[in-house]
Amino acid sequence: MDDVRFVGGVEVVGGGGGAAAPVAAAPVPGFAGRVTAVQGSPVRDILAVTSRPEVVNFAGGLPAPELFDTEGVAAAYRNVLAESAGRALQYATTEGEPVLREALAARYRARGLPTGADDVLVTTGSQQALSLLATALVDPGDVVLVEDPCYLAALQVFRLAGARVVAVPGDEGGVDPDALEELVARTRAKLFYTVPTFQNPTGRTLPTERRAAVAAVAARLGLWIVEDDPYGELRFEGERLPWIAAHPGAEDRTALLGSFSKVMAPGLRLGWLRAPAGLRRACAVAKQAADLHTPTVNQLAAARYLADRDLDAHVARVAAAYRERRDAMLAGLPDALPEGSTWNRPEGGMFLWARLPSSYDTTALLPRVVEQDVAYVPGAPFYAGEPDRATLRLCFVTQAPEEIREGLRRLGKGLGPGL
Structure with a gap:
């Protein structure tokens, strides 16, 4: 009597006790279009x-x-693990450790930007913050405006989200606010992404008057601003400029991104975003789906470093x-x-x-x-x-x-x- 078996849902008939005839495997489904379309x-x-x-x-x-500061970072980890290992090695809230969020908020307040701990969401590097914002704000086909040229990984993030990415003309001083206004009106863009201080890739810095003009365009026409600031503390000369987020009109529509990668160590993978409550909550939901939370031990070690050492x-x-x-x-x-x-x-x-x-x-x-x-x-x-x-x-x-x-x-x- 023939054996009847099912391989991958397909009926296979073989002779009693004999080996079944080989069945050609069907190809696996292809990758998502968003991955194949982005280099x-x-x-x-x-x-x-x-x-x-x-x-x-x-x-x-x-x-x-x-x-x-290898010794300072090592000491922070040693102290955290010696004093609160159970907490440091445990799950944590998605929003981030309160002690670190308060320390980050205090640094913003010291520089003139009113910020509370609840305004901050800790992320696994500021690159994740950018990905969370794209998830929270961008639907396929939405127009995202960027600088010309633009930080390469931001282009990847927005393209993976299915955005139509459009460059805003500018010059050696950065983006042209008049060109930004024209493009927002014409394309109904949802957000503008910028690295206004020591930009990647150009190193240029957007002057104060243009920052104020960008904030005014966003307020007048309805636009989210994603202000990425990984390099701002690395100033060699000249005066520090206020963030776009600090200008009138930008308060309720700017996500300000920060990172320890360039000022402490990139291997910590610690970043954050400061954003209005609704947008911050949406990003927290996206983060829950991405990684639940940023590693607790890294957050507590960074907070301990800020408490024990002089980061400035x-x-x-x-x-x-x-x-x-x-x-x-x-x-x-x-x-x-x-x-x-x-x-x-x-x-x-x-x-x-x-x-x-x-x-x-x-x-x-x-x-x-x-x-x-x-x-x-x-x-x-x-x-x-x-x-x-x-x-x-x-x-x-x-x-x-x-x-x-x-x-x-x-x-x-x-x-x-x-x-």
Whole structure:
């Protein structure tokens, strides 16, 4: 008598005791369209290629590891685990540990922005905050306005959410508020994303009057503002500018993002968002679905660090070292880049933006440059629209000044006469 069995819901008939005839497996369903439509990060791809220790890497936005307060962070973890291990290793609320939220709120209040602990949601890096905001605010087909060029991972987040991403024209001072107003009116955009202080990738800073104008446009036309501020504390010179969130008209429509990645350590994966109550609650729901909560032990260690150490003094030491490295890069660029190139002089942050003569394509040139054991990020991926292929981003904080000088020598050799 034949054996009758079911394999994957399909009836298979085989001879008694004999092996069943092989059944061809059906292909698995395809991936979601949002994943196949969005490319991976060229920055992450470049980092994988340039991880060799001999490479001078101007590509990654990597804080200098030798400047981490390793002992201070280690002591914070030791104290937390010694005094409250049960709490530190336990589940926590989605919104974040109250002691850390209050410490973050106090830092905003000290800088003139009224903030309570309940205004803050702790996230697993500020990148997660951006993802939560996209989940909470963006439906497929919604228009999201961004700077031109724009932080690359923000473009990924909004595109994964199904947004139609549109770049707002600007100049060396940043976004043009008049162009922003015209685009909001024409496209009925839902939100505008900006890194107004020491922007990634350009390093530029939006002047105070334009910040006020952006807030006024949002209030007048109905627009969410996502103000990303991972670099603002890394100021080398000049006066600190008020956040857009502090300007009249922006109070009830701005999500302000912060992070410990650039001022403490990126491996902690600690960020946060300060937002109006309704938006904050929506982001908390999205976070519940994403990861329940940010690791408790990391939150408590950060709060303990803020209580025991002087973070502002640490940041001042880091900023002084970064200023020296920026100056080393600025001093070497005239000999490293082709004649006719231009670049900016950021007042802080981590990045410098350069443009080569129009005959140069920095994407096509990158493999030749990497052969010289140095790397940068081509500018093209940072554009939501038509890219400027002669541009590139240089990170000046990861290497010491002497390494920067050697890296620029290699860069000049790799760029050569162009293509």
